[in-house]
Amino acid sequence: DQNFNLVDDLALAPALPALPEIQTMAERENPDLKAANSALRGAGLDVTLARQAYLPSLTADFAYGIEANAFALHSTVAADPQKGPVPNLGFFLTVSLNVPVWDWGTRASKVRQAVLKRNQASVELSAAQRTLIRNLQGFYAEAQTSREQVDSLQHTVDLASESLRLNVLRYQAGEATILELVDAQSTLIQARNAYVDGLSRYRLAVANLQTLTGSF
Numbered sequence: 001d002q003n004f005n006l007v008d009d010l011a012l013a014p015a016l017p018a019l020p021e022i023q024t025m026a027e028r029e030n031p032d033l034k035a036a037n038s039a040l041r042g043a044g045l046d047v048t049l050a051r052q053a054y055l056p057s058l059t060a061d062f063a064y065g066i067e068a069n070a071f072a073l074h075s076t077v078a079a080d081p082q083k084g085p086v087p088n089l090g091f092f093l094t095v096s097l098n099v100p101v102w103d104w105g106t107r108a109s110k111v112r113q114a115v116l117k118r119n120q121a122s123v124e125l126s127a128a129q130r131t132l133i134r135n136l137q138g139f140y141a142e143a144q145t146s147r148e149q150v151d152s153l154q155h156t157v158d159l160a161s162e163s164l165r166l167n168v169l170r171y172q173a174g175e176a177t178i179l180e181l182v183d184a185q186s187t188l189i190q191a192r193n194a195y196v197d198g199l200s201r202y203r204l205a206v207a208n209l210q211t212l213t214g215s216f
Contacts, residue, residue: 010199013206014216016143022213026136029214033132036125043118050114053107057098064091136212143205150202153195160188 017025027033068075068088076085100107167184170176210216 010196010203013199013203016140016147016206017216019140022136022140022209022216025213025216026132030132030212032128033125036121036128040118040121040125043114043121047111047114047118050107050111053110054100054104056100059096059098061094061096062091063093065089132212136209139205139209139212143202143209146198146202146205150195150198153191153198157188157191157195160184160191164188 066072066088067090070088072088074085074087077083164181164184164187167176167181171178171181
């Protein structure tokens with residue numbers, strides 16, 4: 001008992017943008033290209049981190065607090081009470097400098113591994129770009145051809161509708177036979193079926209293109 005409405009939106013397919021706009025959308029929205037770019041950036045950061053291991057490291061440890069038997073700012077030392085109350089607060093600073101010398105071979109190996117991973121990520125990015133361009137051009141050409149066919153089929157439907165209208169008038173005036181009228185009706189039905197098939201092909205071509213570019 002639920003109410004619903006049926007809408008024929010087959011002819012409401014989105015318009016096909018220009019090829020430069022499609023290419024820009026694909027570069028910005030394509031998930032495969034995004035993943036390849038992210039992998040390349042990550043590999044580049046790994047190379048930078050591996051090379052930074054050659055640099056010396058400097059660390060500092062600073063401690064400040066109370067070092068006494070009494071929890072107070074000042075107290076008397078039991079071993080030397082003549083000094084009177086002395087401050088309990090104190091601090092110390094430890095600074096260490098680590099200069100890598102003996103493990104340069106291991107660090108060089110890690111740098112080479114990081115560089116190889118970066119080169120592999122660059123090759124994968126190039127392959128993803130070439131695949132994207134190839135698929136993009138193919139899908140766009142298919143969508144463009146389907147759009148042109150839809151326009152041609154729409155013109156055919158208009159001509160068939162006009163032909164049927166004229167044959168109806170001729171039949172009503174007694175100038176055409178029933179066979180001519182039926183033939184005009186059959187031609188119109190075939191033209192409409194071909195037009196619907198063309199719209200379906202265009203919608204499918206647009207859907208394939210949107211898998212690379214996102215919605216438009």
